[in-house]
Amino acid sequence: MSTPSPDIRRxxxxxxxxxxxxxxxxxxxxxxxxxxxxxxxxxxxxxPINPKGGEILGQHVLTALAEIPGELDLVCTVVPAHYVFDSxxxxxxxxxxxxxxxxxxxxxxxxxxxxxxxxxxAREHGMRILGPNIFGLYSATAPVDVTFGPGGILPxxxxxxxxxxxxxxxxxxxxxxxxxxxxxMVSVGNKADLNEADLIEYLVEDPNTHSILMYIEGVRxxxxxxxxxxxxxxxxxxxVIKSGRSRRGAAAAASHTGSLAGSDDVFAAVMRQAGxxxxxxxxxxxxxxxxLSRTSVPQGGNTVIVTNGGGIGVLATDAxxxxxxxxxxxxxxxxxxxxxxxxxxxxxxxxxxxxxxxxETAYEGAxxxxxxxxxxxxxxxxxxxxxxxxxxxxxxxxxSTHARYAAAKKPVVFSAFGGGSIDDNIGRLAEKKISVxxxxxxxxxxxxxxxxxxxHRTTPPLPPDExxxxxxxxxxxxxxxxxxxxTFLLADEAQRLMxxxxxxxxxxxxxxxxxxxxxxxxxxxxxxxxxxxxxDILHKSDAxxxxxxxxxxxxxxxxxxxxxxxxxxxxxxxRVTGVEVSEMVRRGLELIVGARRxxxxxxxxxxxxxxxxxxxxxxxxFRSVPLNRAEVLNMMAEIRAYPLLRGVRxxxxxxxxxVVNAILRVASAIRQCESxxxxxxxxxxAYEEGQGARAVDARIxxxxx
Ligand code: COA
Numbered sequence: 059m060s061t062p063s064p065d066i067r068r069x070x071x072x073x074x075x076x077x078x079x080x081x082x083x084x085x086x087x088x089x090x091x092x093x094x095x096x097x098x099x100x101x102x103x104x105x106p107i108n109p110k111g112g113e114i115l116g117q118h119v120l121t122a123l124a125e126i127p128g129e130l131d132l133v134c135t136v137v138p139a140h141y142v143f144d145s146x147x148x149x150x151x152x153x154x155x156x157x158x159x160x161x162x163x164x165x166x167x168x169x170x171x172x173x174x175x176x177x178x179x180a181r182e183h184g185m186r187i188l189g190p191n192i193f194g195l196y197s198a199t200a201p202v203d204v205t206f207g208p209g210g211i212l213p214x215x216x217x218x219x220x221x222x223x224x225x226x227x228x229x230x231x232x233x234x235x236x237x238x239x240x241x242x243m244v245s246v247g248n249k250a251d252l253n254e255a256d257l258i259e260y261l262v263e264d265p266n267t268h269s270i271l272m273y274i275e276g277v278r279x280x281x282x283x284x285x286x287x288x289x290x291x292x293x294x295x296x297x298v299i300k301s302g303r304s305r306r307g308a309a310a311a312a313s314h315t316g317s318l319a320g321s322d323d324v325f326a327a328v329m330r331q332a333g334x335x336x337x338x339x340x341x342x343x344x345x346x347x348x349x350l351s352r353t354s355v356p357q358g359g360n361t362v363i364v365t366n367g368g369g370i371g372v373l374a375t376d377a378x379x380x381x382x383x384x385x386x387x388x389x390x391x392x393x394x395x396x397x398x399x400x401x402x403x404x405x406x407x408x409x410x411x412x413x414x415x416x417x418e419t420a421y422e423g424a425x426x427x428x429x430x431x432x433x434x435x436x437x438x439x440x441x442x443x444x445x446x447x448x449x450x451x452x453x454x455x456x457x458s459t460h461a462r463y464a465a466a467k468k469p470v471v472f473s474a475f476g477g478g479s480i481d482d483n484i485g486r487l488a489e490k491k492i493s494v495x496x497x498x499x500x501x502x503x504x505x506x507x508x509x510x511x512x513x514h515r516t517t518p519p520l521p522p523d524e525x526x527x528x529x530x531x532x533x534x535x536x537x538x539x540x541x542x543x544x545t546f547l548l549a550d551e552a553q554r555l556m557x558x559x560x561x562x563x564x565x566x567x568x569x570x571x572x573x574x575x576x577x578x579x580x581x582x583x584x585x586x587x588x589x590x591x592x593x594d595i596l597h598k599s600d601a602x603x604x605x606x607x608x609x610x611x612x613x614x615x616x617x618x619x620x621x622x623x624x625x626x627x628x629x630x631x632x633r634v635t636g637v638e639v640s641e642m643v644r645r646g647l648e649l650i651v652g653a654r655r656x657x658x659x660x661x662x663x664x665x666x667x668x669x670x671x672x673x674x675x676x677x678x679x680f681r682s683v684p685l686n687r688a689e690v691l692n693m694m695a696e697i698r699a700y701p702l703l704r705g706v707r708x709x710x711x712x713x714x715x716x717v718v719n720a721i722l723r724v725a726s727a728i729r730q731c732e733s734x735x736x737x738x739x740x741x742x743x744a745y746e747e748g749q750g751a752r753a754v755d756a757r758i759x760x761x762x763x
Contacts, residue, residue, distance in 0.1 A: 063184070063186060064155035064156065064184060064185070064186065065155075066256060066257075066259055066260040067260060068131040068132065068155045068156060069131075069132065069155070069156040069186070069188070069195070069252075069257075069260070070195070070197040070199060070200065070242060070260055070264070071197065071199055071200050072102060072131035072132035072155075072156070072200065072202065073102045073103070073129070073131050074102050074103040074104075074105065074126075074128065074129060074130050074131050074132070075095060075100070075102060075103070075104055075105070075131070075132045075133070075134060075202070075204065076105040076106075076107055076120075076123060076126060076130060076132070076133045076134070076149070076152075076154070077091055077092050077095070077104075077105070077106050077107060077133075077134045077136060078107045078123065078133060078134065078135045078136065078137060078145045078148075078149070079107070079108070079135065079136035079137040079145075080092045080106030080107060080108050080114055080117075080119060080136070081108065081114070081136075082108070082110065082112065082114055087136050087160060087206045088108075088136040088137075089114065089115075090206040091134055091136060091160070091194060091204060091205065091206050092104070092106055092114060092115055092117065093115055093209075094203040094204065094205055094206065094207065094209050095202060095203060095204055096115055096116075096117070097203070097209060098196075098200075098201055098202050098203035098209070098211075099201055100200060100201065100202040100203075101200075102131075102200070102202075103128070104117055105120055105123075105126050105130075106118075106119045106120070107119070107120050107121070107122065107123055108121070109121050109122070122148065123145075123148040123149055123151075123152045123154075124148065124151070124152065126152055129153070130149070130152050130153065130154040130155070131154070131155050131156065132154070132155065132156050132157075132158065132204070133145075133149040133152075133154045133156070133157045133158070134157075134158045134160060134194065134204050135149070135157055135158065135159045135160060135161060136160045136161065137161060138161065138163070139161050139162065139163030139164060139169065139172070139190075140163075142159060142161050142172075142176060142190065143172065143175060143176050143179070146159070146176050146179060146180055146185075146187070147179060149180075149185060150179060150180055150183035150184075150185045151183075153183075153184070153185075154185055155184075155185060155186070156185065156186050156187075156188065157180060157185055157186070157187050157188070158188045158189060158192060158194055158195060158204060159176070159187055159188070159189035159190035159191075159192065159247075160189065160190070160191075160192055160193065160194060160206070161189075161190055161191070162190065162191045163190075163191075164176075164190045164191060164248055164250070165248050165250065166191050166247075166248055173190060173248060173250045174250070176190070176250070177250045177251045180251065181251065186251055186252055186256075187250060187251040187252065188244070188245075188246065188247075188251070188252045189245070189246070189247040189248060189250065190247055190248055190250060191223065191247035191248045192223065192245035192246065192247035193205050193206055193207060193223050193226055193227050193245040194206065194207075194245060195242070195243070195244045195245065196211050196230075196240065196242060196243040196244075197241075197242050198211075198213040198214070198239075198240060198241045198242065198266055199241070199242075199264060199266050201213065205227070205230070205243070205245070206227075207227050207230040207231075207243075208227075208230055208231050210234055211230055211233070211234065211240050211243065212233065212234050212237065212238065212239045212240060213239055213240065213241070213266075214238065214239010214240055214241060214351070215239055215241050215266060215267060215268035215269065215351040215352070216233070216238055216239065216240055216241060216267075216268070216269055216270075216271060216347045216348065216351050217240070217241045217242040217243070217244075217261045217264070217267040217269070217270045217271070218233070218240060218242070218243045218244070218270075218271045218272075218273070218347075219244045219246060219254050219257055219258075219270070219271070219272045219273070220243075220244070220245055220246070220272070220273040221245075221246050221247070221249070221273060221274055221275045221276070222273055222275065222301075223245055223247065225273060225340075226243070226245050226273070229243070229273075229340075230243065232340075232344075233344070236344060236348070236488070237348075237488045237489060237491060238344060238347070238348050239351075239491070241261075241264060241266040241267040241268075242261060242264070242266075242267060244257055249278050253278050253279065253283070254272055254274070254283060255279070255282050255283045255285075255286040255287075258270060258286055258287070258290050258296070259286065261290075261294075262289075262290045262293055262294055267294065268294065268295075268350070268351035268352075269294060269295045269296070269297065269346075269347045269350040269351040270290075270294060270295070270296045270297070270347075271296075271297045271298075271299070271337075271343050271344070271346075271347045272296065272297070272298045272299070273298075273299045273300075273301075273340075273343075274298060274299070274300045274301075275300075275301050276658075277325070277658040277659070278658075280328070280656070280658040280659035280660065281659055281660035281661075281682070284328055284331070284332050284659060284682055287329075287332035287333070287334055288331075288332045288333065288519070291332060291333030291334060291511070291514055291515075292333070292514070292515055292519070295335060295346075295347075295350040295507070295508075295511045296333075296334045296335065297334070297335045297336075297337050297343050297346045297347050297350070297507070298329055298334050298335070298336055298337065298343075299336075299337045299338075299339070299340060299342075299343045300322070300325055300329075300336070323678075323680060324656055324658070324659060324662055324680050325658070325659075327662075327679060327680035327681060327682075327693075328659050328662070328680070328681070328682045331681055331682055331685070331689065332682075333511070333514035333515075335507045335510055335511060342500075342503065345493070345495070345500055345503065345504055346503070346504055346507045348493055349471070349493055349504035349507070349508065350504075350507065350508060350511065352491065352493070353464075353469045353508060354464070354467040354468070354469060355467075355469075355508070355511070355512050355515065356435040356436045356468070356469050356508065356509070356512055357435050357467070357468075358435035359384050359435060359509070360384070360385075360386035360433060360434055360435045360436070361378065361383050361384065361385055361386065361434070361435065361436040361437065361438060361505065362385065362386050362392070362408050362409075362410055362428050362434050362436075362437055362438070363375065363378075363385065363408060363409035363410065363437075363438045363440060364409070364410045364412070364421070364424045364425055364428060364437060364438070364439050364440065365409050365410065365411055365412065365439075365440035365441075365442070366411075366412045366413065366414060366416040366421060366440070366441060366442055366444065366447065367411075367414060367440065367441075367442035367475075368409075368411050368413070370440045370442055370473075370475060370498055371409030371411055371440060372409070373498045373499070374409060374438055374440055374473075374498045374501075374502055375409060377498055377499045377501075377502035377503070377506075378438075378502055378506075380499075380502075380506075381502050381503050381505070381506025381507075381509075382506050382509060382510065383436075383438075383502060383505050383506050383509055384509075385408045385409075386408055386433065386434060387408060388433070389406075389407060391433055392406050392407060392408055392410070393406045395427050395428070395431045395433070395434070396410050396424060396427055396428075398427070399420065399423040399424045399426075399427050400412060400420075400424065401413060401415065401416065401420065403415075404416075409440075410424055410428075412424055414442065414444045414446065415444075415446055416444075416446060416447065417446055417447060418447050418448060418451045418452075418455055421441070421447065421455070422455055422459070425437065425439055425459050425470075426459075426462075429459075429462055429463055429466055429468060434468075435468065435469075436468065436469040436470070436471075436505060436508075436509075437463070437468070437469070437470045437471075438470075438471050438473070438501060438502060438505060439456075439459070439470055439471070439472045439473070440472075440473050440474075440475075440498065440501075441472070441473070441474040441475070441476075441480075442474075442475050442476065443474075443475065443476025443477060443479070443480050449476070449479040449480065449483065450479075452474065452480070452483045453483050453486045453487055456472055456474075456483075456487055456492060456494060457487065457490055457492060460472075460492045469505065469508055471493075471495070471501040471502070471504055471505050472487075472492070472493070472494040472495070472501065473494065473495045473496070473497065473498045473500075473501040474494050474495075474496065475496060475498075480496070481496070484496060520686040520687075520688055520689075521686065522684030522685055522686050523685075523686045523687045523690075523722055524684055524722075524725075524726050524729070525560070525722055525723050525726040526726075526730075527558060527559060527560070527723070527726055527727055527730050527731075528558055529730045529731050531558050532555060532558050532559075532727065532730070532731040532733075532734070533731060533733060535547065535551050535554050535555045535558070536555075536731070536733040536734065536760055538551060539551055539760060540733075540760070540763065544593055544760070545759060545760045545761070545762055546593070546596075546757070546758060546759050546760060547758040547760070548568075548591055548593070548635060549566065549568060549589070549591045549638040550566075550567075550568050550638075551758075552756045552757070552758050553566060553756070555727075555756075555758055556739075556753055556756050559723050559724060559726075559727045559737075560719075560723045561719075561720045561723055561724065561739065561742070561751075561753045561756075562750070562752050562753065563752065563753045563754070563756065564587075564640045564641035564642075564643050564752060564754065565582050565640065565641045566582070566638050566639060566640030566641065567581075567582070567638070567639055567640075568591050568635065568636045568637070568638050568639075569618070569636050569637050569638075569639055570635070570636040572615060572618050572619070574636075575588065575614055575615070575618045575637055575639055576611055576614055576615060578639040579608070579611070579614045579639050580611070582639060582640070582641050583641070584608070584609050584610065584642075585607050585608055585609045585642040586608050586614065586639050586640060586641065586642055587604070587605070587606050587607070587608070587639075587640045587641075587642050587643075588604070588605045588608060588614065588617045588618065588621055588637050588638065588639055588640075589603060589604050589605075589621070589637065589638045589640070589755075590603030590604070590621050590622075590624075590625045590634065590637060590638075591634070591635040591636050591637060591638050592625060592629070592632045592633060592634045592635060593632075593633055593635070594629050594631070594632035594633055595625055595628070595629050595632050596757065599670055600628070601624060601625050601628035601629060601632075602620070602621070602624025602625065602627070602628060603621050603624060603625045603628075604621075605617035605620065605621060606642065607642055608642075614639070618637055621637055622634065622637070643743055643752055643754050644743075644745070645743070646712070646743040646744050646745045646751075646752075647702055647703065647712050647743065647744045647745075648667070648668040648669040648740075648741035648742075648743055649665070649666065649667065649668045649717060649741060649742045649743070649744055649751075650664070650665070650666045650667070650668030650669075650672050650678070650738070650739065650740040650741065650742065651663070651664070651665055651668075651717070651720050651721055651724055651738075651739045651740075651742050651753075652664040652665075652724070652736070652737060652738040652739070652740075653683065653724045653725055653727065653728040653736070653737045653738075654728065654735060654736045654737070655728060655734075655735045655736075655761075659682050660682065660683070661682070661683035661684075661725070661728045661729050662680055662681065662682050662683060663680065663681050663683055663685070663693075663721055663724060663725045663728075664678055664679070664680050665678065665679055665690075665693055665694055665697065665717075665721055666678030666679065666697050666699075667697060667698075667699040667702075668739075668740045668741040668742060669740070669741050672740060675699075677697045677698050677699050678697060679693045679694070679696040679697050680693070681693045683725040683728060683729055684725065684729060685722075685725060687718060687722065690718050690721050690722060691714075691718065693721075694714070694717065694718070694721075703717070703744065710746040710747060711746070711747050712744040712745065712746060712747065712751075713744055713745055713746065713747050713748060713749055713750050713751055714744075714747075715747075716744065716750045716751040717742065717744050717751050720739065720742055720751055720753070724737050724739065732761070733760050733761055734758060734759070734760060734761070735759050735760060735761045736757070736758065736759035737756065737757075737758050738756065738757045738758075739753040739754075739755070739756050740754075740755055740757075741754050741755065742754070
């Protein structure tokens with residue numbers, strides 16, 4: 059029987075902590091954790107537990123958890139793996155609420171069974187496990203440092219959740235060196251019980267946390283994580299650094315959707331959909347989080363660049379395009395605002411170029427003009443070292459500008475470039491918790507992140523557009539394949555299923571003899587297409603199993619024989635059901651639409667440029683399901699070939715609405731029919747507006763039973 063979960067607040071704000079395995083030896087992890095708890099200024103009750111008893115760091119040591127007199131919020135378990143279960147049992151008997159299992163030696167080394175046993179016992183007794191295989195947890199609110207890190211964590215407003223232990227420990231030192239204040243730092247290790255989503259539920263409510271940084275290697279229960287993130291990113295920015303971008307795992311998948319959906323592509327798409335900002339490196343992640351935790355949200359999309367260097371201004375303009383920062387380009391308005399403060403030889407077009415001759419007074423005047431104008435919502439302030447501008451005045455100028463902008467709730471990013479004196483200024487400003495970047499791209503990337511967050515927050519969430527399908531009838535089609543011990547549908551079954559999904563396919567019949575092939579062709583009407591139907595041949599074109607544009611009875615007869623011959627040569631023992639004869643579909647724009655049940659994120663959909671070169675072009679995009687019409691349109695607009703749908707070189711636009719409907723219907727099918735793992739339509743041929751889209755081929759895979 060499971061008991062309700064304890065309040066997650068008690069993990070971050072424990073009133074009492076027991077350290078099981080608190081060691082007398084200052085070199086051991088169990089000693090260092092106790093030392094950090096004490097030196098972090100923790101005010102609650104501390105219970106070191108060690109069978110030897112005695113005293114450690116001035117604390118009286120209890121020989122067993124059972125000796126603890128009152129309530130116990132948090133246990134930190136630091137004993138070798140084979141003692142952990144007994145220790146967890148004792149903690150549960152003491153009604154402890156949370157248990158940080160620092161110990162290694164579980165699923166990360168193949169000992170998954172013991173890990174499951176520990177978690178099952180804990181959950182049955184109302185206790186939640188963080189870990190195992192973690193370095194612990196720091197919380198600025200408590201405050202408490204239950205880690206074996208170097209200590210000296212700077213309290214602040216960035217929360218960090220990390221799956222990597224060593225990297226996480228190193229982050230403690232690095233954040234202090236980089237003047238990044240931390241509100242919470244949590245190591246999730248093997249995520250046997252609590253995972254990122256559970257922790258974020260607390261962090262979103264924590265007033266100390268202004269931004270959340272996650273370092274993720276692998277995802278568990280991705281569908282739940284996405285659901286939580288979608289909610290959280292409307293209130294606080296979340297930045298994710300994900301390692302493991304390999305496509306290796308996906309390469310062996312049976313469908314294009316599977317092999318194209320390299321785990322990282324799906325992860326990236328799903329995170330974007332959830333409003334999460336993706337950082338490519340730890341440095342970028344730190345920059346973004348630090349900036350986002352200190353800045354206010356812009357009130358609109360107009361940015362100006364104020365610079366004393368033309369070149370650096372152009373670089374920033376390029377960076378704005380890359381990171382999606384839109385520059386105010388109302389020339390008249392810019393002249394009104396900046397004309398009075400820009401020298402005659404400068405430029406009031408955005409970038410506002412004060413030129414290398416600008417003094418600190420001119421520079422300050424231009425920044426003040428930008429601050430005071432309601433037409434400007436964010437500023438990129440660039441400074442190049444010159445003899446005209448006293449470098450000693452840079453720190454006070456930036457500090458006062460920063461304070462004024464913060465008070466006006468208008469975002470500003472600074473970038474300064476020059477020699478040693480500029481680096482000294484940057485260092486001094488960092489101590490005042492003001493970030494100044496020595497690289498323009500880093501500065502603009504932060505503003506770009508802020509704008510992505512702003513757009514996500516200001517775009518109202520729409521309910522999913524799900525199409526109610528006849529799931530029972532779909533299951534009935536699946537049952538036929540199951541009876542035949544297949545995990546895929548044959549052509550005629552796929553056609554029936556596509557009919558139920560509501561994506562039209564051309565008329566077709568399966569011929570088992572030459573005579574049948576001719577009869578079907580004459581019934582359907584020329585021209586026809588013929589394709590091999592075999593449970594052993596998934597890639598029909600590759601096996602020479604497809605013939606197009608057959609116009610006469612003789613061509614059908616030749617093609618029938620050639621297809622069987624080619625298929626047998628390509629896959630010698632292939633079991634062949636027959637040859638499918640179908641109506642020849644008029645040419646149009648060939649697209650691919652797929653849906654699959656992803657191991658990490660649950661149902662996802664894929665859209666892209668289709669046809670036989672789909673794997674070469676890899677012009678595809680993904681979304682998690684459920685999704686709405688607007689998200690489908692965004693997903694479609696992401697592919698490089700999207701202009702082809704809008705019509706190029708005088709072509710009429712394609713029937714985008716029909717493609718949207720096909721995607722929504724396929725997405726609904728994968729949600730409503732549990733037996734189906736993959737649906738792939740390739741090609742889905744899109745015609746001109748009002749003329750629809752037709753699925754030419756559909757591959758449908760079933761879950762193994
Ligand atoms: N209850 C309480 N204390 C116990 C105990 C129990 N059941 N069994 C042993 N202890 C005490 C020991 O007496 C010892 O104290 P002492 O040094 O004063 O004698 C202390 O607990 C530690 O036990 P020990 O056997 O010396 O283990 P250890 O300190 O060498 O290693 C771990 C314990 C948990 C640190 C180790 O097993 C481990 O997993 N290390 C990897 C941790 C890690 O890297 N985690 C991931 C980080 S990202």
